[in-house]
Amino acid sequence: MGDGSVTEGEVAEAFQMAVLKKLPIIYLIQDNDWGISATGKEMRVMDAYEYAAGFKGMERMRVDGKDFESSFLGMQKAIDYVRKERAPILVHAKCPLLGHHTSGVRKEWYRGDNLKAHAKDDPFPIFEKYLLGQGISSKALKDLKQKADKKVLSDFNKAMKSPDPELDDFDSHEFAPTPVTEEKGNRSPAKGEKVVMVDAALHAVDEILKNIPKLCSMDRMWEEDWVEYFAKRPH
Ligand SMILES: Cc1ncc(C[n+]2csc(CCOP(=O)(O)OP(=O)(O)O)c2C)c(N)n1
Ligand SMILES: [Mg+2]
Structure with a gap:
């Protein structure tokens, strides 16, 4: 979930039930300090990690969301915890805002000058530097990138060539067909009581x-x- 979503009421209900019933759930929070066009400061007085402390029995952890190693090892710990303890945990990952909120709500509209600062925390170049430091050759990384670009382009072309969805098929697979298609039974059984x-x-x-x-x-x-x-x- 995003940092903004955590301020919403449904999340409080979910956390409460998760600790009450000891549910094995990992709440992974991507904190980019923005909720659509509102900044963290405009939305909340605490972050999700601090908020989780109010839910007795909720384990919590911070990871550096721009750093692969911190995120990977952190998630490993979180998965181990949930598997072993069968109880909820919140993982708070601090991340830069790199993409848009949605395709219709563009980051340029509300981020202004801040975009460059966030781009500095892009995890990809940071991970690339890390891998080079671990002895992976730049050629190997370049080959990998080319392979990925090729795959994305071929998938994109495949999607563009596929036919448009059928209009009368838009809700297929949304709901399982109901076995109840007609009314059966007696609406006024003898000795039956009227209920609301x-x-x-x-x-x-x-x-x-x-x-x-x-x-x-x-x-x-x-x-x-x-x-x-x-x-x-x-x-
Ligand atoms: C229950 C509920 N309340 C409010 C909204 C309106 N809303 C949509 S997205 C959003 C903020 C989401 O922020 P975040 O999760 O940080 O996502 P980001 O903008 O970083 O992508 C809000 C308040 C909603 N969709 N549902
Ligand atoms: Mg956000």
């Missing part, structure tokens, strides 16, 4: 949950359990 709509929805969710015993007993379900559950679920 929200209660009816809660009863329905309750019935669904009753068929997932592990979830109902509030045990944590691991990824394999979910895969198993969805594989067996009647479609």
Whole structure:
């Protein structure tokens, strides 16, 4: 997530649940000190690493996001921690802003003179220098770059040549087709009690949950359990 997104309410809810249920999640924060066109100072009084300290049980770590070695080793530690402890961790990576917020919101519009300062922290030249220092030849790096450029160009050309998407196909694969296509059952069963709509929805969710015993007993379900559950679920 970006540093700006961490100031949003949904993230507080996610962090709270993650520590409460001890969920094995890595929150990787890319802190470029901008949220669209607002600076860090305009958005918040603390960064994500400091904020995470408020969530008891959230492990946290800082890495230098412009430095490959720091980021790579940091992520290795974070993955080990989550696998072993089955608990959440936040990794805060300080990064320069190199790209645009979106293709429609261009960095030149809001970054002004600051762009050059951020470009100095571009991780690519820093990594290149590091690799040269580790004894990798500049020829090997040049070859690698040429190979990557060639691959990107060929993929780009392939994409440009492919047909446009079909208009009536835009929502395919968005939702699984529902097996419920007609109303069944009795709306006015004998001795039935009238309930408000929200209660009816809660009863329905309750019935669904009753068929997932592990979830109902509030045990944590691991990824394999979910895969198993969805594989067996009647479609
Ligand atoms: C819940 C919610 N609140 C507000 C927004 C509006 N919004 C979109 S992007 C953004 C800031 C994102 O900042 P950051 O995550 O740092 O991304 P960056 O601009 O660095 O790419 C905001 C506030 C949103 N999309 N969702
Ligand atoms: Mg940002």
